[in-house]
Structure formats: structure tokens, C-alpha cells
Amino acid sequence: MPELPxxxxxxxxxxxxxxxxxxxGARFSVPRQLRPQTPDSVRRAVRCQVVSRVQRRxxxxxxxxxxxxxxxxxxxxxxxxxxxxxxxxxxxxxAFFDLDDGCTLVLNxxxxxxxxxxxxxxxxxxxxxxxxxxxxxETPGPDQVRDIFRRRTLAIKPLLLDQSLWAGIGNIYAxxxxxDATINPQKRASQLTxxxxxxxxxxxxxxxxxxxxxxxxxxxxxxxxxxKSGSYQDEFRVYGRDGETCLRCGGVIVRIVQAQRSTYYCxxxxxxxxxxxxxxxxxxx
DNA sequence: CATTACCTGCAA
DNA sequence: TTGCAGGTAATG
Numbered sequence: 001m002p003e004l005p006x007x008x009x010x011x012x013x014x015x016x017x018x019x020x021x022x023x024x025g026a027r028f029s030v031p032r033q034l035r036p037q038t039p040d041s042v043r044r045a046v047r048c049q050v051v052s053r054v055q056r057r058x059x060x061x062x063x064x065x066x067x068x069x070x071x072x073x074x075x076x077x078x079x080x081x082x083x084x085x086x087x088x089x090x091x092x093x094x095a096f097f098d099l100d101d102g103c104t105l106v107l108n109x110x111x112x113x114x115x116x117x118x119x120x121x122x123x124x125x126x127x128x129x130x131x132x133x134x135x136x137x138e139t140p141g142p143d144q145v146r147d148i149f150r151r152r153t154l155a156i157k158p159l160l161l162d163q164s165l166w167a168g169i170g171n172i173y174a175x176x177x178x179x180d181a182t183i184n185p186q187k188r189a190s191q192l193t194x195x196x197x198x199x200x201x202x203x204x205x206x207x208x209x210x211x212x213x214x215x216x217x218x219x220x221x222x223x224x225x226x227x228k229s230g231s232y233q234d235e236f237r238v239y240g241r242d243g244e245t246c247l248r249c250g251g252v253i254v255r256i257v258q259a260q261r262s263t264y265y266c267x268x269x270x271x272x273x274x275x276x277x278x279x280x281x282x283x284x285x
Numbered sequence: 286c287a288t289t290a291c292c293t294g295c296a297a
Numbered sequence: 298t299t300g301c302a303g304g305t306a307a308t309g
Contacts, residue, residue, distance in 0.1 A: 002303050032291090059304080075304050077293080092293090111292045113304070127305090154286085161304085170303055219303065239303095260288080262301085 002074040004135065004168030005211035007059050009230060010080050014105070015054040017082040018063065022050045022100040030094045030112045037117055045118045046070065046097065058131045058167030068120040070097075071128070072107065078114030080107055131167035135205050136212075145197050149189040156192060156200075157185035158259040166204055172217060172239045175264045177203045179238045179248075184272045185263045186256070193273075210235065238264040 023046045028039040049065035056062070061080065063070040072080060077092075085102040095107035095116055107114060119125055133140055152159055159165065160174040169177065178185050181203040183196050192200070211217065216230035237247055242255035242264055251268025 006303075030292095073304080075291095076302065109292095110294065111302090113292060115305090163305085172303055217303070261304095 002059055002076065002078060003170035003173050003211075003217075004056075004059060004208050005173070005214075005232065006216035006230065007056050007061060007074065007168070008136075008212055009216045010074075011054055011056045011061055014080060014082050017103065018051045018054050018099070018105060020051065021103070023047060023065070023097050024100050025098040027096045027098075028094065028116075030109075033094060033107075033109075033112060033114060034116055042116070042118050045120075057128055057134065058163055059170070060128060060131075062128075068118055071115075071117050071119060071125065073115045074109070075111070075113035075115065077111040078107060078109040080105070082106070130164050132163060132165045133167065135166045135168055135208050139201060139205065142194065142197050142201060145201060146194065149192055149197065152189040154189060155186050155258055156183060156189050157263050158261075159189050161259075161261075168208070169204070171261050172236075173207055173211065175239050175262075176211075176237060177207045179265060179270060180207050182248075182269055184270050185258065185265050187272060238266065240264065 026039075026043040026046055028034060028042070031039050034042055045068060046065060049067060051063060051065060053064040054061070055064070059073060061072040061074075063072065072078075074080065082099075083104045083106050085104075090108055092110040093106050093108045094112060094114070097105040099105065107116065117125070148165065149159075157174050157178060160169050160177065161171065163169075175185065177200070181196065181199040183192065183200060187196075211230075211232040214230055214232040214235060217232040218229035219233060238253050241253045244253050245251070246253055246266035246269060249266065249269040251266045253264055254267050256263050256265075
């Protein structure tokens with residue numbers, strides 16, 4: 001479930017069930033997910049601590065305790081939920097934090113790429129410090145974005161996946177945002193026009209907010225133990241729609257690969273545009 | 286900058 | 298059997 005809208009949805013679901021609860025134990029079946037820490041050290045660190053706050057930064061989940069913070073990243077297949085006592089287990093549950101009310105905070109992660117680590121207060125890890133704008137809270141100015149893009153020759157789509165610009169955009173929403181902003185995903189960031197940058201800055205929070213209102217995206221029939229699932233997949237304009245028709249212009253949606261990841265866009269309305277000055281460098285039609 | 290590694294599960 | 302999947306860090 002892991003782009004910003006999905007992570008925020010998870011945080012909102014677990015927050016009321018965690019806040020004020022004391023952790024009385026912890027178990028981990030894949031020690032690698034805690035690296036460079038160990039199951040023993042994390043278990044000892046969290047034991048008897050009370051959850052004071054649950055937050056999100058980019059795609060990271062921060063579970064604040066009295067004396068430190070648990071940092072969880074779901075990566076590709078991670079799911080985080082609070083299970084009531086007696087409810088059935090699942091084969092892919094990898095980490096368990098037992099709470100004083102009998103419930104358990106569970107990390108379910110089939111590919112085991114998700115990460116958990118504990119850090120004591122005051123020292124925010126580098127991963128968090130490197131993150132860029134929080135899309136739902138701050139909107140960068142066009143000149144600021146232009147200054148950054150000016151120096152970047154990378155295509156705009158893979159650049160949107162760079163968490164040091166906007167934090168929380170992933171592979172699905174990058175395509176959806178660029179469709180919304182009517183920008184060709186292969187266009188180099190340095191070649192974006194002032195107008196395209198303006199539309200991009202506008203589209204980023206609007207698409208992510210809309211997805212959040214839908215409860216995020218649920219792909220591949222993920223069964224949520226709470227019976228909750230997002231519906232944004234019904235709102236997709238381009239993602240996974242290759243061969244289908246563009247809902248804006250009737251053009252064909254195509255799939256390409258950029259930086260080893262799928263990108264979807266409309267070949268007609270997201271075509272590389274001409275400048276007033278003529279064809280742009282690197283144009284691919 | 287691009288490529289690879291880290292993993293498992295499912296569909297083509 | 299291969300390729301692909303909502304991500305990031307570590308390599309050349």
C-alpha cells in the first residue's frame with residue numbers, strides 16, 4: 001500500500017488504536033528488516049514505553065514513544081495494522097508489537113523489503129532529513145522549483161520519484177500527476193516551461209489529496225484485516241490503462257519503461273509540445 | 286548518471 | 298519459466 005495517500009490512510013487507521021497504549025513486548029521473524037539493529041535491541045528498547053504520537057513523513061511512519069521513535073517503511077508490500085486479540089494471523093506477518101490492551105501492532109510484508117528501526121529522541125535519521133516538501137502541507141514557489149529543475153537533465157517522471165523534491169510520490173501517482181498536469185513524462189526537468197511547472201505544482205497536492213479522500217489505492221485484491229480498502233484505482237486516468245482511451249482527449253494510453261519502472265501516459269495530449277522557439281531538445285514523438 | 290541488490294508471489 | 302510488482306540503498 002505504499003505511496004503517500006496509502007501511508008497516510010494507514011496512519012489515520014492505527015493512530016487512535018496506538019496512542020496512549022504501552023508496548024509490552026515485540027517479536028520479529030525477519031531480523032534483516034531491523035538492520036543495523038537486532039530483534040533483541042529493538043524489543044528491549046520499546047518495552048514498557050507508551051505511544052505518544054503517530055505521524056507520517058513522506059512514506060515513513062513515525063511511532064513516537066516516551067524516549068524514542070519507531071520508524072517504519074512499508075516499501076513495496078508492507079501493511080501495518082492493529083490486530084485485536086483472537087483475530088486470525090496471516091502467513092506474511094513479520095513483526096509484532098504487543099500492546100497493553102491485548103491488541104498487537106503487526107507488520108505484514110510478503111516481500112520482506114519493509115524496514116523497522118528504533119532511534120532515540122533528538123537524532124532524526126538521515127533518511128528523514130533528506131526528505132523534501134511534504135506535499136499536503138507545503139507548496140513550493142514556481143521560481144524555487146524552476147531553480148532546482150534547471151540543473152536536472154533527468155526526465156521529469158523518474159525525478160518525481162526522488163523523495164528529496166516532493167516526499168511521498170511513488171510510481172503510480174507520478175504517472176497520474178503528469179497526466180493531470182499534461183506533461184510528457186520523458187521531458188527533461190530542465191526543459192519544462194514555466195507554465196508546465198506551474199501546473200505540476202498545482203497537480204501534485206490535488207492528485208494526492210483526491211487519492212487520500214478515496215482511502216488510497218488497493219491493488220491486487222489486498223485484503224485489509226479491518227475490511228477497509230482504498231478505491232483510488234477506480235480513479236486512475238493512465239496507470240495500468242495502456243491500450244485504453246484517454247479520458248481527456250481520446251488519444252491512446254501507452255506504457256513505457258523509465259529507470260526500470262513502468263510509466264503510463266497519453267500519447268496525444270501529453271505529447272512533447274513545441275516551444276514558441278521551435279522543437280525542443282530531446283523530443284521523442 | 287545507470288545498474289544492481291534486496292525479496293516473494295503471481296500472471297503471462 | 299520469465300517478467301513484473303505501489304521502493305530505496307548501495308554500487309560502478
